[in-house]
Amino acid sequence: MTVDKFQPSSASDVFSLWWKQFWGLKIPRKILHFAWRGYQEILPTRNGLFRRNIASSTSCQLCGFGGESNAHAIFWCxxxxxxxxxxxxxxxxxxxxxxxxxxxxxYASEVVDREAFAKFIICSWAIWTERNKITHGQQIRQPQFVVEWISSYYESILSMKEGPKKSSQANGRNREASAGSSTSAQEQRLYSKLMVDAAVLSTTSIVGLGAVYERGDTL
Structure with missing residues (x-):
């Protein structure tokens, strides 16, 4: 598998579409911005800090690998x-x-669907956030606890996405129910205004029919 396989089409419109879809992902902007910085190779990894004369070494703080790039920090460490x-x-x-x-x-955007790609970016951001604890003198959590947190965080994002949709659907159902109730009430009022009566004269076998509206109209 070569790097060229991962490159988007050279056509500028296709590349622009990729970024449009990327920024359209329904996840927090800070996470998308993290992924954009990773894409641009400007995350403050040891490599980046060394180039800026901030770090004295490029070695990974967690595993000692001699070249902590964005990809190493997030994927390969x-x-x-x-x-x-x-x-x-x-x-x-x-x-x-x-x-x-x-x-x-x-490559991830090519081989997984949109929802999975969003979760992939969230997971990448979570790993980066966990790594940064070392910089601040904190202990990083065991992998299973990080994964549990990622799953919980992702579910909370899905809930926020589903909330407005469910509210809109509920409002639609309420409007339909209200319209149905209004129609039923109108029909009920229409039928309740008409009163019908009949009588049979036994000696002549004559049948008499009559109908009266509430407002006094006689048929």
Whole structure:
């Protein structure tokens, strides 16, 4: 599998469409912005900090690998792999570790559906957030706890997406019920205004019929 396979079409309109779909994902903007920074290779990894003369080494703080790129920090570090191995994104086993963040992101968008791609980005962001605890002197959680948190967070996002839809559907049903009740009431009022009576004269076998509206009209 080559890097070229991961590249979007050279046509600018296709590339623009990819970004339009990316920014249209229904997840928090801060997470999309994180993925955009990863794509642009501007996350503050050890490589990036070293280039800016902020870090004295490019080595990964978690595993010691001598080149903490965006892709290594999020996908290939053993700590990150411990989390990914508990997720459903098996396609990560199909790519090689020399593939950068941008091409992993592009490949993911090709092989999974839109909802799974959104969850993939959320998982990437969660791993990055967990790694940053080391920088702030905190302990990182065990992989299973991180995965549980990711699942809970993703479900909360889905709930927020479904909330307005369900509310709209409920309002629609209420309007239909109200309209139905109004129609039934009108029909009930229409029929209740008409009163009918009949009489038979036994000696002559003559039948008499009559109908009266409430307002006094006689048929």
């Amino acid at each position: 053993p700590v990150a792999q411990g989390i990914w191995n508990l997720m459903e994104f098996s396609f990560l086993h199909e790519v090689k570790e020399e593939i950068d963040f941008k091409n992993v992101l592009l």
